[in-house]
Amino acid sequence: MPWAGTTVIGHLVEQWRGLGAAQVAVVTAPGAVALGAELERLAVPPTDRIVNPAPQAGMFSSIQCAAAWTGWGPGLTHWLIALGDQPHLRPGTLRRLVEFGVAHPHAICQPAAAGRPAHPVWLPERVWRRLPAATAPNLKAFLHAHADPVCLCETDDPGLAQDLDHPADYERLRP
Numbered sequence: 001m002p003w004a005g006t007t008v009i010g011h012l013v014e015q016w017r018g019l020g021a022a023q024v025a026v027v028t029a030p031g032a033v034a035l036g037a038e039l040e041r042l043a044v045p046p047t048d049r050i051v052n053p054a055p056q057a058g059m060f061s062s063i064q065c066a067a068a069w070t071g072w073g074p075g076l077t078h079w080l081i082a083l084g085d086q087p088h089l090r091p092g093t094l095r096r097l098v099e100f101g102v103a104h105p106h107a108i109c110q111p112a113a114a115g116r117p118a119h120p121v122w123l124p125e126r127v128w129r130r131l132p133a134a135t136a137p138n139l140k141a142f143l144h145a146h147a148d149p150v151c152l153c154e155t156d157d158p159g160l161a162q163d164l165d166h167p168a169d170y171e172r173l174r175p
Contacts, residue, residue, distance in 0.1 A: 003087050004175050006042075008164070009035065011087045013042050019098055021080070023073045024048065027062040029055040047071055059083075060138045067131035078105070079128045081139070082120040085164040088173045089120075093157040097122060100153040108143060111160055112152035118160035124148075 003011045009026065016024045025048045028035050039049060052065040063081055072079075078101060093111055101109040101122035109122035121139065127148055136142035143150060164170050 001170060002174075007038055008087045009038055009084060010042050012082065012084060013044060015087075015091065015094065016080075016082065019094060022076060025050055025066065025069070025071065026084075027052050027066050058138070060136070060142070063139055064131050064134065067128055077125050079123050079125075080120050081123065083163065086119060086159065086162075087164070088159045088162065088175075090155075090157045090159065093155050093160070094120070096155060097153050100151070104149075104151045107149040107151040108146075109151045109153060111155050111157065113155060113157065113160045115152065115154075116161070117150070117152055 001008050006014065013024055013026070024044070026035075026039060026044060027050045028039075030051055030053060036049075048071065050062075050066050050069045050071070052062045054061055066081075067079075080098070080101070097109060097111050097120060101107075106124055108124070108127055110117040111120070112118060121143070127146065130146070131142065134142045134145075136145055159173070162169065162173060164173065
């Protein structure tokens with residue numbers, strides 16, 4: 001879908017590359033031909049694509065596939081889980097979250113609006129490595145089940161409470 005001179009996924013990949021991510025990987029469903037073609041256009045190498053064999057199991061299954069994936073570059077110490085349906089988040093919000101995560105290296109970090117945590121989620125390695133075997137029903141439950149500190153990075157970005165779940169959302173949020 002078109003977004004800001006590219007596509008939604010193109011905007012997201014460019015955004016995280018621009019913020020200095022050491023590696024940007026995309027989780028896809030098997031046989032996602034159109035997405036695969038777009039990732040080719042965006043020069044996301046096949047080695048940075050993670051296939052979730054059971055996408056019908058929901059978002060958490062994609063996160064677990066990513067955490068179990070063996071293609072992560074050596075030396076990574078933190079991962080950021082970004083959603084594919086939030087291209088409308090302010091660049092300053094994302095930059096602030098990265099800076100906040102760097103300042104709190106041992107904590108799980110999330111942006112928040114009025115104390116309500118949101119995505120993207122910044123995870124230190126010790127938390128990331130627990131994800132593949134997690135039995136929690138979703139990421140929220142997984143995060144709450146750990147004794148690891150969760151630090152909230154307060155922001156006034158109204159996009160934190162919105163995502164592109166329906167065509168009307170896309171029309172309302174599209175730049």
